[in-house]
Amino acid sequence: EPEVTQTPSHQVTQMGQEVILRCVPISNHLYFYWYRQILGQKVEFLVSFYNNEISEKSEIFDDQFSVERPDGSNFTLKIRSTKLEDSAMYFCASRDRGGNIQYFGAGTRLSVL
């Protein structure tokens, strides 16, 4: 069964460093998403991406965040200068054109020290 894959599973970084979280969405999907889940809290929307541009972003998604689809398969989330409060699980999700169901990856745990 097709699945969304995310790498790495765990990323440890120093405050102020740049990180890139990687995702490979399901191959025929056209809409891509990043969500964040701080430990013990609910999943929060960060950004949606369609047709090579951001279609919606939340207040969390400030100038330190950016997304990119550098080729036909990868979808990345970059945090330019990490802060302690960026520590969370980051989930990538994708859906196809005709459906409302988003399929999630297993997530990347980001730990900012």
Add this chain to the structure above:
Amino acid sequence: GQQLNQSPQSMFIQEGEDVSMNCTSSSIFNTWLWYKQDPGEGPVLLIALYKAGELTSNGRLTAQFGITRKDSFLNISASIPSDVGIYFCAGQLQGSGNTGKLIFGQGTTLQVKP
């Protein structure tokens, strides 16, 4: 902002018991999804609801989309130890356009005692 209020926050039940959890909102949703999350994993879809009043089953799971499109419940019958996890409701707001952004409830943590 838009919120989904999910309850109960946690449940500790005996194996074999039935479970019920629900989500409510003041906003109208055009799609309602129920996900399960195991520790260290991403949310896995359990049931999707699209129509007001829709009642859908998936094995021992049953979910309904409220008539007003502002609420939903999830029932699990005859719980087993592998039902342990966190259950989230998630909705796509009516009028959210083509983005498909999902709003999540706070989650219900389910523990099952064998």
